[in-house]
Amino acid sequence: MTGHRARTLLAAGAVVLVVLTGCGGTKSPPSAATGTMASLPPGEVVNLALSDIERFWTATYPTISGGKAFQPIQGGYHPYTQSSPPPACGGEEGVYQPNAFYCPIGDFIAWDAEKLIPQLQSNFGQLLVALVMAHEYGHAVQHRQGVTDQPTVVLEQQADCYAGAWLADAMAGHSGSFKGITPAQIDDALAGMLLLRDQPGTSATNEGAHGNAFDRIRALQDGVQNGAVKCSGYNATNLPITEVPFTRERDAATGGNLPYDEAVDTILKDVEAYWAKAYPQLTGQPWKPLTVQPFDPSSAPACPAPDAIAGGAAFYCPDGDFIAYDDQKLRALYEQFGDNAVGLILGDLYARAVQHRRGQSTEGSSGQLAVDCLNGSWTYDLLHRGTQTDATTLSPGDLDEAVGALLALGRATGGSGASGFDRIAAYRNGVLNGLSACK
Numbered sequence: 009m010t011g012h013r014a015r016t017l018l019a020a021g022a023v024v025l026v027v028l029t030g031c032g033g034t035k036s037p038p039s040a041a042t043g044t045m046a047s048l049p050p051g052e053v054v055n056l057a058l059s060d061i062e063r064f065w066t067a068t069y070p071t072i073s074g075g076k077a078f079q080p081i082q083g084g085y086h087p088y089t090q091s092s093p094p095p096a097c098g099g100e101e102g103v104y105q106p107n108a109f110y111c112p113i114g115d116f117i118a119w120d121a122e123k124l125i126p127q128l129q130s131n132f133g134q135l136l137v138a139l140v141m142a143h144e145y146g147h148a149v150q151h152r153q154g155v156t157d158q159p160t161v162v163l164e165q166q167a168d169c170y171a172g173a174w175l176a177d178a179m180a181g182h183s184g185s186f187k188g189i190t191p192a193q194i195d196d197a198l199a200g201m202l203l204l205r206d207q208p209g210t211s212a213t214n215e216g217a218h219g220n221a222f223d224r225i226r227a228l229q230d231g232v233q234n235g236a237v238k239c240s241g242y243n244a245t246n247l248p249i250t251e252v253p254f255t256r257e258r259d260a261a262t263g264g265n266l267p268y269d270e271a272v273d274t275i276l277k278d279v280e281a282y283w284a285k286a287y288p289q290l291t292g293q294p295w296k297p298l299t300v301q302p303f304d305p306s307s308a309p310a311c312p313a314p315d316a317i318a319g320g321a322a323f324y325c326p327d328g329d330f331i332a333y334d335d336q337k338l339r340a341l342y343e344q345f346g347d348n349a350v351g352l353i354l355g356d357l358y359a360r361a362v363q364h365r366r367g368q369s370t371e372g373s374s375g376q377l378a379v380d381c382l383n384g385s386w387t388y389d390l391l392h393r394g395t396q397t398d399a400t401t402l403s404p405g406d407l408d409e410a411v412g413a414l415l416a417l418g419r420a421t422g423g424s425g426a427s428g429f430d431r432i433a434a435y436r437n438g439v440l441n442g443l444s445a446c447k
């Protein structure tokens with residue numbers, strides 16, 4: 009499935025607008041990002057972040073180094089602009105790029121203070137700026153540990169994991185600068201991370217591969233939940249890396265996106281076939297084919313008590329035992345995120361039907377998280393089908409499309425009470441571990 013234009017950091021400005029459209033009115037303003045730091049200029053946010061991250065590593069590094077003390081960055085911090093480019097890194101001349109990086113030879117961190125950082129802050133909040141710095145500082149930590157013999161994608165995920173470990177420390181109240189971090193701020197930062205990722209179709213074994221957003225958010229969440237010691241154990245054999253290259257000529261040409269009508273058909277056939285097989289495993293009962301009704305917003309099918317998502321644009325109707333979706337709204341999400349946004353929505357409706365049919369709740373945070381895991385279990389099945397040429401398969405970018413749609417529709421400020429952070433974790437649990445992981 010799929011069809012993205014190539015995305016690079018250079019296109020961040022354009023892409024940022026696209027993502028914000030999806031967040032609708034639920035995005036919290038940047039001024040709410042970290043309580044007391046309400047409206048600081050980006051440069052000050054960077055400085056506060058770097059000194060707090062230094063504080064964190066001074067306390068934490070001995071736990072991953074067998075007691076060795078931490079040596080802070082020696083080569084300084086270097087904001088740069090187009091007219092004042094970054095310092096040279098070893099033999100490499102400093103050239104302006106809308107980017108942030110760590111230079112091991114000079115032991116310094118440099119960042120685009122003109123475009124990248126101000127844009128990230130105004131669109132996604134101060135926390136994302138701090139997480140970008142924590143990621144770069146993570147590379148400095150790796151350099152101190154002498155970790156260099158890992159593929160780039162492992163080093164990148166480890167830096168994301170270290171950033172998550174810092175975030176957990178700040179959330180625990182240890183930071184003097186980043187206080188009162190809310191689930192909504194974290195969801196904003198995750199939405200921003202969707203931009204800071206590889207272009208779909210990058211092989212995880214490419215020298216420069218950073219990982220897709222699905223994998224990078226996993227690594228960040230791992231750091232938040234399990235801390236720096238867990239991150240320090242990362243290597244090429246113990247990370248679930250879902251990033252895949254395009255394997256079909258057609259996918260590479262279209263970016264992997266099926267045309268809308270074909271995407272809807274393919275997805276409905278596939279998810280129906282999946283539950284015909286999986287529902288008996290889950291319940292011991294046979295699966296009855298589910299009726300699906302696309303509708304025009306002016307003539308939605310009657311349903312006395314719909315179990316709705318996407319602001320009512322899609323729902324399962326318990327009374328009639330059918331699912332229905334606003335065709336225009338679904339098409340808009342397809343245009344915005346790609347074909348697997350359709351998969352995310354229709355998969356969610358099927359998972360709701362599963363829960364109702366087996367007498368389980370879809371309400372509140374735990375109900376939503378159960379739905380997300382079941383929805384992810386279908387993707388697990390897609391990922392484990394081998395390579396028959398007629399099989400529906402995921403293409404590069406599909407998992408990121410699902411995460412993008414999920415964040416756009418279900419954020420911390422949404423109805424269910426589940427944060428995007430928790431929903432992504434539940435969805436990923438299903439994707440990586442399959443049906444048996446969802447209870």
Ligand SMILES: [Zn+2]
Binds near residue numbers: 143144147164167
């Ligand atoms: Zn990096």
